[in-house]
Amino acid sequence: MARHYGLDWLRVGAFALLILYHVALVFVPWPYHVKTADPADWIAIPMMAINAWRLILLFVVSGYASRTLLAKGGGVGAFVRSRSARLLIPLLFGIVVIVPVQPWIELAGQHRYAGGFWSFYLHDYFGFWSIDGIILPNWQHLWFVMYLWLYTMLIAIVGAALRGRSLQGVFDRLFGGVWLWIWPSLWLIAVSAWLFPGGRETHALVDDWLAHASYFPAFLFGFAFAGSEKGFASVARIWPWAAGVAVLAYATVVGIEVAWPVDVVPPYPFGLIFSAARGVQGWSAIVALIGIADRYWNRDTPWRATLTEAVFPFYIIHQTIIVAGEWVLLPWHLSAVVEFAILVVATVIGCWAFYAVGREVGWLRPLIGLRKRGPVHPPRTATLATEER
Helix, strand or coil: CCCCHHHHHHHHHHHHHHHHHHHHCCCCCCCCCCCCCCCCHHHHHHHCCCCCCHHHHHHHHHHHHHHHHHHCCCHHHHHHHHHHHHHHHHHHHHHHHHCCHHHHHHHHHHCCCCCCHHHHHHHHCCCCEEECCEEECCCHHHHHHHHHHHHHHHHHHHHHHHCCCCCHHHHHHHCCCCHHHHHHHHHHHHHHHHHCCCCCCCCCCCCCHHHHHHHHHHHHHHHHHCCCHHHHHHHHHHHHHHHHHHHHHHHHHHHHHHHCCCCCCCCCCHHHHHHHHHHHHHHHHHHHHHHHHHHHCCCCCCCHHHHHHHHHHHHHHHHHHHHHHHHHHHHHCCCHHHHHHHHHHHHHHHHHHHHHHHCCCCCCHHHHCCCCCCCCCCCCCCCCCHHHC
16 A cells, blocks of 8 residues: 555644643643743634544544555554554653653642652552542553553454455445545534533543543544545545535534623533534544545655654654643743743754754663664655646
C-alpha cells in the first residue's frame, strides 16, 4: 500500500493544532492541570472550532497509518510486536519519567498539596492510590497512546480471525458516495445527544464508554478507508459541501455557547441541538480536511519525513512543557498575551530539543517512540489520492 503524503501532512497538522489547543486550555475556564490567573470566557469560541473533531481526526489518521503498516508485510504477529514496542515502551517511559510533574503541579496549585516534587515522586506518585480524585500514577495526556494500542490489538485479533479474508468490499458498499459523510455524522449525533447526553470522557480506559464510542469507530474508519479507492473518490466529490456544513454547524454551536455561559446547561431543546450540531460539525470537518489533504497536500517535501517522525515525540513531551512552563510563569503575573506567546515558543523549542536529542541517542529512540535504527521512509510512488487520478 503506497504512502499518502496528504495524510502525513494532515497528521502533522492535527498534532500541531493539538499542541496549540492544550496551550489555550491554560487560558479558558475549563478544567486543566494549571490555569492562568484570569481565564477568559471568549477563548472557548475559537477552541470550539476544533474540539469537536481534533481527537476523532487523530484516531482516523492513526487507523489509516495502522493499515499501511500492516500492509507492509510480515503478518499479524509481526504487526502486533512492532506496534506494541512502538506504543507501550514510550507509554511506560512517559508514565515514569515525563508525566509525574503534571499531577504534582495540579495538586500543589489546585488542591493545596504541601510536598515538593521529589517528595511527591518518591512517596506518593507510585502509591497506586488517589489524592483528591487524581489517580496515581497517571498517564495524563498519554491516554491516547494506550487507547491507540488497544484499538490496534483489536484490529489485529479481527485480522487473525479473518485468516486473509477482507471486509473491504463491505466498507465500500456501506460508505460509498455520500454515505461516507452521513453514517458517521449520524453515529456521532447518537453518541453525544442520545447514548451519552452530557457525558464526559474519563480517559481511564475501563469506564470510558463515551470516548470508546467516538474513537474506536473513527479508528476503524481510517483503517478501512486506507484501502478504499471509492472512499477517496467520494471524498473528492463531497468535501466542499462538508466544509460548508461544518461552518454552519460551528455557527450553531457558537450561538448556543454565547447564549448560555459555560457553567449553565442550555434548556431543552437547545442542549440537544448543541450536541447534534457538534456531531455534524465534527465529522463534516474531518471529511473536508481529508478532501483538502487529498487535493492539495499530497506531495512530498524535504521536511515531510522529519516532521512525520517528530510528531510522536512532540506529543509525548508537549503537555509536560506546557504545564511546567505555566507553573513557572504564574508568579510573574504577566499578561495573558505574553504568557501565551512564551508558552507557544517554549513548547515548540522544548519539543524540538526533546526530539533532536532523542533521535541521536540509540537507547533513547525506542523510549520516545522512534525506530531503533532511524527513520525508514518509503520511496515516492503513486497513491490512491489525486495525483494518481
